[in-house]
Amino acid sequence: MTNVVQHTVSFGGETFAFLIERxxxxxxVSISIGFDGVHVLAPSDLDDxxxxxxxxxxxxxxxxKQTAYRELGGQPVTKEFVSGxxxxxxxxxxxxxxxxxxxxxxxxxxxxxSTLIAPVLPNKHASVQRAAVRGGLRQWYRTRALRHFPVRAKIFSDVLGIPMPTVSVVDQSKRWGSCDARGRIYLNWKLIMAPMSLVxxxxxxxxxxxxxxNHSRRFWRLLETIMPDYKDRSRRLDRLGHQLIW
Known part of the structure; x- marks a missing residue:
């Protein structure tokens, strides 16, 4: 028998709700987080x-993790990878x-x-065909991301007066991009689906x-200096993001 109760926790000025299922x-105790929130599985005899x-x-x-999921704007869309x-x-x-x-x-x-042509072997099981088309689309997008992303990164590195960073195109499920301590930039290949202004x-x-x-005041001032409308672009990406994840 199970029971589910909702709780909240405050941390760092933020409050998040979660479900405890016993x-x-x-x-x-097991803790998981996804687009549908935080879920905690706990033994039935463990007190609150x-x-x-x-x-x-x-x-x-x-x-x-919650911030990363919020960045992608909602539940991913479901694709069948069929004509139309x-x-x-x-x-x-x-x-x-x-x-x-x-x-x-x-x-x-x-x-x-404005058509993406995907050649497929005839008479294949639908699941096999879907996997083949998905793989073909992924490679098509990655190739174009590798072509476009470094060009745009060079533009902004020149504006900032820094050396051209190393740009890697990666497969990420919860982020559009990241930057490591060495100044290497990692960009989600799915980002190439978004309008160039959001890229x-x-x-x-x-x-x-x-x-x-980090996301200090100095960081946001610097970003605003080179992109005064960054807040509007961020909101647009939040609204669109879930349509680009599959």
Whole structure:
């Protein structure tokens, strides 16, 4: 038998709500976070104070994860990877078209006008076909991200007066971009689906982290200096982001 109770915890000036689900089958506390919030699984005989104490110890980590999920703007969309579906590239809509091809051992996507052509082997199980098309689209997007992202990073590094950073295109589920302590920038390949103004916002944001490693007032002033409308771009990315995650 299980029971579910909602609680809240305050940490660092922020309050987040979470669900505690108790079950006799559990011996330890497990904490998970996703687009639908924070969930805590706990043994049925563990009292609230002990569970809340465990959650508080994880509060800093939970807030970081919660911020990352919020950055992506909501639940990812569900894609079937079939003809007629809409996909985005630099903010423009493209229609997917699957084409039967006996030689398509690997699905290599190409663009023709506003259509993304995906050759697929005929008579394959639907799940196999979906996986092939998804893989082909992912590679098509990554190739274009590798082409565009470093060019935009060079623009902002020149504006900031810093050396051109190393730019890596990565597969991230919870972030659009990040910058490590060595000044290397990592960008989610899915970002290439967004309009260029929003791509620029993420790249400018990460480039500023090369000079300011946290979100201090100095960081935000620096970002505002090179991109006065960054707040508007950030809000637009928040609204759009979940449509680009699949």
């Amino acid at each position: 079950t006799a089958r559990r011996k330890t 104070d002990r569970v809340l104490g465990i959650v508080r110890k994880k509060a800093a980590w939970l807030l970081r 579906e809409t996909f985005y590239f630099l903010g423009r809509q493209y229609r997917l078209q699957l084409v039967s091809d006996q030689s398509a051992v690997v699905t290599r996507v190409t663009a023709r006008g 620029d916002y993420v790249i400018a944001h990460e480039a500023c982290h090369i000079l300011e490693h």
